Amino acid sequence: MAFEWSDFVTILKDTEIEFQHLKKVQLAQAILESGRGKSDLFKLHSNPFGMKYRPEMSGIAIPVSYEASDGADIYCKFETLQDAVDGYWIFIERPVYSGWRTSISSPEEYIEFIAFAGYIGGASAAKQIYVDKVTSLFDEASELLNFSPDPNVIWKKNGVLLEIGHGKLPSRIFDPGAIGVNSKNEYNLNQIATKAAQRVIKKAGVPCDITDAVASLYRLGKRSAGYDVFCSIHHNSASVPAQGAEVLVHDHKADSADLILSKIMSAEIATELGIRDRIARGRNPRQRLGILSGAEDTDVRAAVLAEVYFIHVPVPDVIDWSTRGGQAVGRAIVDWLTTNQG
Numbered sequence: 001m002a003f004e005w006s007d008f009v010t011i012l013k014d015t016e017i018e019f020q021h022l023k024k025v026q027l028a029q030a031i032l033e034s035g036r037g038k039s040d041l042f043k044l045h046s047n048p049f050g051m052k053y054r055p056e057m058s059g060i061a062i063p064v065s066y067e068a069s070d071g072a073d074i075y076c077k078f079e080t081l082q083d084a085v086d087g088y089w090i091f092i093e094r095p096v097y098s099g100w101r102t103s104i105s106s107p108e109e110y111i112e113f114i115a116f117a118g119y120i121g122g123a124s125a126a127k128q129i130y131v132d133k134v135t136s137l138f139d140e141a142s143e144l145l146n147f148s149p150d151p152n153v154i155w156k157k158n159g160v161l162l163e164i165g166h167g168k169l170p171s172r173i174f175d176p177g178a179i180g181v182n183s184k185n186e187y188n189l190n191q192i193a194t195k196a197a198q199r200v201i202k203k204a205g206v207p208c209d210i211t212d213a214v215a216s217l218y219r220l221g222k223r224s225a226g227y228d229v230f231c232s233i234h235h236n237s238a239s240v241p242a243q244g245a246e247v248l249v250h251d252h253k254a255d256s257a258d259l260i261l262s263k264i265m266s267a268e269i270a271t272e273l274g275i276r277d278r279i280a281r282g283r284n285p286r287q288r289l290g291i292l293s294g295a296e297d298t299d300v301r302a303a304v305l306a307e308v309y310f311i312h313v314p315v316p317d318v319i320d321w322s323t324r325g326g327q328a329v330g331r332a333i334v335d336w337l338t339t340n341q342g
């Protein structure tokens with residue numbers, strides 16, 4: 001009796017796993033490793049993941065010698081497809097993958113972690129090729145899993161990732177951002193605005209994470225992989241008296257989806273605070289920004305950087321302004337998602 005691919009997909013679909021959003025990674029790996037159920041390792045031994053045998057698998061699998069494309073080796077043989085689905089997560093509990101639970105914010109982050117931890121042998125180029133191949137199968141995996149498109153759900157991926165501009169740098173030096181005429185530095189105000197935006201987005205039922213990670217700007221932007229929207233939150237300053245809101249996009253990687261979000265958000269902040277909408281007034285939103293460069297190199301649907309207002313000119317109450325400005329950022333993102341702009 002040969003194992004059937006459609007049976008495997010059904011069983012995987014019906015299995016409760018610890019992190020449901022990683023199920024599409026598990027399936028994408030199986031699609032790749034088994035050639036959609038066409039490998040003999042799958043058909044004869046119920047192993048769609050190309051998992052080699054390891055002692056930790058002794059409770060759920062038995063060793064079998066198998067000639068794969070990259071040579072003969074000892075692989076896992078499972079008695080049932082359910083054992084294969086469960087066995088995958090036992091395999092991932094092995095010490096070589098320890099700490100994997102800290103790399104699960106997105107399916108992309110998870111597959112990158114396990115590929116580089118040792119799921120794929122050889123040079124890092126080979127590992128990266130594997131990551132790219134698996135990632136490119138996520139949509140197919142999602143469709144197979146029939147992730148029900150709930151009409152009330154306005155996001156398609158992992159929701160929104162907000163980034164608090166400035167703070168601790170990779171060098172461990174603290175970067176306060178722009179210094180205003182008020183008692184708070186930019187970083188403090190970025191925190192206030194980001195949290196206010198998150199509250200609005202979560203209230204609309206959309207998942208919303210905040211990152212304040214220590215990484216180069218490009219790497220920080222790369223964290224937006226798997227999200228619908230990425231927004232880095234800042235406050236502006238200039239050498240001349242000016243007040244206004246502006247929302248920036250990457251100079252050459254931005255597309256119309258990013259530009260629409262920039263427009264909606266800049267208008268929303270300006271209206272909320274009663275200040276100039278610099279984007280509507282002709283300011284070019286396209287700027288060379290490392291963080292947006294990283295974000296645009298992921299599958300994020302839209303990525304922007306908000307400069308809520310200028311802090312080098314006095315405003316009545318910075319905490320109130322940053323809170324309301326942040327709420328406007330949140331509303332703009334919800335608007336963009338609701339009207340499904342990209």
Ligand SMILES: [Zn+2]
Nearest residue numbers: 165177234235
């Ligand atoms: Zn800034």
